[in-house]
Amino acid sequence: MDKKSGADPGHRLNTKVKIEDVAREAAVSAATVSRVLNHPEIVRPELRDKVARAIANLSYTRDSAARALKSGRMRTIGAIVPTLGLGIFAEGVEALQNRLSESGYTLFIANSQYDQRRELQEMQSLIERGIDGIVLVGGSHGPELRALLRQANVPVITTYVSKAQGGIPAIGIDNQRATRELTQYLLRLGHVRFGTIANVPPSNDRSRARLEGIQKALAEAGIHLQPTQIVRADHSLAQGRSALRQLMNDHPDITAIICTTDTLAIGAMAEARKMGLDVPQYLSITGFDDVELSAQVDPPLTTISIPAAEIGRGAADYLINAIAGMPIPKSVQLPHRLIMRASTAPPRTKSSTPRRTTTKSSPKRR
Amino acid sequence: MDKKSGADPGHRLNTKVKIEDVAREAAVSAATVSRVLNHPEIVRPELRDKVARAIANLSYTRDSAARALKSGRMRTIGAIVPTLGLGIFAEGVEALQNRLSESGYTLFIANSQYDQRRELQEMQSLIERGIDGIVLVGGSHGPELRALLRQANVPVITTYVSKAQGGIPAIGIDNQRATRELTQYLLRLGHVRFGTIANVPPSNDRSRARLEGIQKALAEAGIHLQPTQIVRADHSLAQGRSALRQLMNDHPDITAIICTTDTLAIGAMAEARKMGLDVPQYLSITGFDDVELSAQVDPPLTTISIPAAEIGRGAADYLINAIAGMPIPKSVQLPHRLIMRASTAPPRTKSSTPRRTTTKSSPKRR
DNA sequence: TTGTACGCGTTATCAC
DNA sequence: GTGATAACGCGTACAA
Numbered sequence: 009m010d011k012k013s014g015a016d017p018g019h020r021l022n023t024k025v026k027i028e029d030v031a032r033e034a035a036v037s038a039a040t041v042s043r044v045l046n047h048p049e050i051v052r053p054e055l056r057d058k059v060a061r062a063i064a065n066l067s068y069t070r071d072s073a074a075r076a077l078k079s080g081r082m083r084t085i086g087a088i089v090p091t092l093g094l095g096i097f098a099e100g101v102e103a104l105q106n107r108l109s110e111s112g113y114t115l116f117i118a119n120s121q122y123d124q125r126r127e128l129q130e131m132q133s134l135i136e137r138g139i140d141g142i143v144l145v146g147g148s149h150g151p152e153l154r155a156l157l158r159q160a161n162v163p164v165i166t167t168y169v170s171k172a173q174g175g176i177p178a179i180g181i182d183n184q185r186a187t188r189e190l191t192q193y194l195l196r197l198g199h200v201r202f203g204t205i206a207n208v209p210p211s212n213d214r215s216r217a218r219l220e221g222i223q224k225a226l227a228e229a230g231i232h233l234q235p236t237q238i239v240r241a242d243h244s245l246a247q248g249r250s251a252l253r254q255l256m257n258d259h260p261d262i263t264a265i266i267c268t269t270d271t272l273a274i275g276a277m278a279e280a281r282k283m284g285l286d287v288p289q290y291l292s293i294t295g296f297d298d299v300e301l302s303a304q305v306d307p308p309l310t311t312i313s314i315p316a317a318e319i320g321r322g323a324a325d326y327l328i329n330a331i332a333g334m335p336i337p338k339s340v341q342l343p344h345r346l347i348m349r350a351s352t353a354p355p356r357t358k359s360s361t362p363r364r365t366t367t368k369s370s371p372k373r374r
Numbered sequence: 375m376d377k378k379s380g381a382d383p384g385h386r387l388n389t390k391v392k393i394e395d396v397a398r399e400a401a402v403s404a405a406t407v408s409r410v411l412n413h414p415e416i417v418r419p420e421l422r423d424k425v426a427r428a429i430a431n432l433s434y435t436r437d438s439a440a441r442a443l444k445s446g447r448m449r450t451i452g453a454i455v456p457t458l459g460l461g462i463f464a465e466g467v468e469a470l471q472n473r474l475s476e477s478g479y480t481l482f483i484a485n486s487q488y489d490q491r492r493e494l495q496e497m498q499s500l501i502e503r504g505i506d507g508i509v510l511v512g513g514s515h516g517p518e519l520r521a522l523l524r525q526a527n528v529p530v531i532t533t534y535v536s537k538a539q540g541g542i543p544a545i546g547i548d549n550q551r552a553t554r555e556l557t558q559y560l561l562r563l564g565h566v567r568f569g570t571i572a573n574v575p576p577s578n579d580r581s582r583a584r585l586e587g588i589q590k591a592l593a594e595a596g597i598h599l600q601p602t603q604i605v606r607a608d609h610s611l612a613q614g615r616s617a618l619r620q621l622m623n624d625h626p627d628i629t630a631i632i633c634t635t636d637t638l639a640i641g642a643m644a645e646a647r648k649m650g651l652d653v654p655q656y657l658s659i660t661g662f663d664d665v666e667l668s669a670q671v672d673p674p675l676t677t678i679s680i681p682a683a684e685i686g687r688g689a690a691d692y693l694i695n696a697i698a699g700m701p702i703p704k705s706v707q708l709p710h711r712l713i714m715r716a717s718t719a720p721p722r723t724k725s726s727t728p729r730r731t732t733t734k735s736s737p738k739r740r
Numbered sequence: 741t742t743g744t745a746c747g748c749g750t751t752a753t754c755a756c
Numbered sequence: 757g758t759g760a761t762a763a764c765g766c767g768t769a770c771a772a
Contacts, residue, residue, distance in 0.1 A: 026765060037743045042767055052741065067525065072504045073442035074765035077748050092468045098458035102485050114503055117483040119468050136435045137480055159433065245670040278670055304611040304644055392749060403759045408751055418757065440749035443764050
């Protein structure tokens with residue numbers, strides 16, 4: 009494999025231009041070149057210019073490996089998200105990367121597929137890479153991961169949740185409070201019989217918090233959800249459809265369905281339409297996330313909006329500050345917004361609203 | 375934990391454990407530890423075990439910076455995508471990362487927002503980071519970027535297109551051929567009057583190729599598209615809606631609308647429904663990408679499916695092979711698939727199909 | 741203000 | 757099969 013010819017130390021044909029070459033070209037020492045690069049203000053202007061020209065001439069770029077070795081800093085942040093397939097995560101990652109890029113950081117991305125074992129592996133790999141900070145999602149992380157983090161002594165922040173857990177600070181929204189408010193809104197509309205479609209990838213604490221928020225609000229109103237009123241589903245449109253069907257079969261009297269995700273809600277709406285159940289006249293449906301589509305479906309979906317870009321930016325700022333030794337908050341709770349659109353309405357009354365609707369034709373009297 | 379050395383060194387808890395420490399713990403030389411790590415098979419089993427235990431004990435992880443400095447390899451790949459917001463890109467990146475991870479590589483991600491200047495900046499930054507390979511999207515890249523690539527001598531591959539451009543090999547589908555086939559399908563159904571909604575972020579050659587494919591197929595059938603039959607739009611549902619409205623106002627006789635993107639198509643369908651134009655009885659609409667939603671909308675969308683995951687995996691394999699000096703193909707064309715769903719049908723005949731439809735009620739005789 | 745000399749952690753190449 | 761050693765390229769005390 010390695011044909012080892014003494015004359016060829018590097019593997020690349022490409023003449024790797026190093027700091028020494030620049031020094032020679034500019035007739036200064038390597039130390040001066042380094043100074044121009046790192047502390048330009050302490051170098052005499054004329055020399056500085058000469059060096060700068062030499063750098064440009066040879067189009068020199070410093071070797072980041074050597075730099076990192078010497079300084080112990082990689083100027084690199086890692087992020088592990090469950091999946092990029094979710095627009096809400098993709099948006100956050102994008103904002104994160106943009107903000108990091110502005111500050112001279114580069115972003116390693118990895119995905120765990122909601123699997124704690126994979127998350128641990130990726131974390132291991134990132135730490136070996138010498139990352140200066142790490143962004144996680146959610147608060148469900150195994151003890152090994154936390155131990156690893158502690159040992160590596162790497163600043164970390166978790167996102168899309170608002171409460172620190174296991175010593176990991178968080179930036180995001182209060183999921184439980186959000187669904188609680190949403191549920192209270194439905195209660196105010198007069199709904200009494202509810203169904204819930206909850207997405208349950210293992211280790212998804214956001215979803216759990218959302219479900220708890222629903223139950224809490226209902227409990228406060230003296231309503232208790234039967235197990236069959238809570239359908240658990242994978243996070244897909246198709247599962248939203250089948251969940252709705254199951255829910256309406258088991259509990260035909262339900263008037264409002266709360267989904268822990270827009271995707272599930274949109275699937276549920278599609279199925280409701282197919283079953284001839286008018287939304288929102290016959291059935292109110294709500295989502296969570298406020299994805300782009302939610303404003304465009306018919307009827308537009310009532311949902312909770314998450315400030316994903318702000319979360320990404322905030323995570324970047326947090327880590328940059330933490331690395332710089334600046335004071336940092338424990339956790340940051342960002343505001344969600346309840347977006348009231350047309351998929352919710354007061355519950356049907358037994359007499360007034362037919363189960364089967366023809367078109368959006370004549371709205372019933374109410 | 376370690377009582378013998380406890381007295382003297384007085385180190386902090388988070389002292390970086392290096393290969394020497396492991397060597398001492400295992401009573402071997404540092405070289406042997408390195409060998410256990412890199413070529414375990416040439417070390418005597420008993421020693422190997424001892425070293426392995428020492429590594430575990432001290433939970434040693436090698437310093438990748440030093441490793442990179444020595445080897446000249448960062449074991450790092452960079453990817454610059456226009457945006458992660460597009461499911462199709464997110465899916466590709468995810469597959470890319472997974473495959474890279476299996477091979478011990480880590481992925482830097484950056485996004486360009488369809489801006490060549492930003493792409494150049496990010497590329498600059500990635501090259502300074504010493505990445506071993508780079509993944510791009512599409513074939514529209516400025517000459518500076520190509521010069522940069524050549525000079526850095528970094529293996530590169532571009533994705534979602536099938537033809538090498540400017541010396542950059544590609545892996546993806548033939549966008550032009552795909553829309554050509556799709557258009558031919560519509561022609562076979564009997565359509566003669568077409569409208570097109572094309573997304574046009576600057577520098578998006580995929581979209582351009584798709585549009586060309588449409589025009590080519592139509593030209594072959596002796597049909598020429600007026601400028602007003604081609605509406606250009608940003609890549610959003612809302613723009614799809616307004617584009618459809620504009621198209622149908624300018625050309626009420628259109629029977630088929632080809633969109634260069636599912637998102638646009640779904641927006642167009644929503645607006646068609648709102649205008650009372652039945653799809654597909656009155657109007658056929660097609661998309662491109664086959665996003666999850668497309669199978670779930672009503673009616674399910676006829677579209678082109680892109681093997682995004684395969685593209686991501688293929689790009690990873692290509693770079694890994696290129697870095698290892700293995701033989702690599704010039705470009706790889708992956709198959710797309712024409713997915714015929716229910717948003718397309720033969721064109722309406724003047725008499726038989728009413729413009730306003732009530733529901734999906736009784737299908738008209740034909 | 742500038743130059744010299746050394747160390748960072750790892751690994752390939754020797755000699756044993 | 758294993759131990760010692762010399763790079764890899766940069767940053768920075770320290771000397772000048």
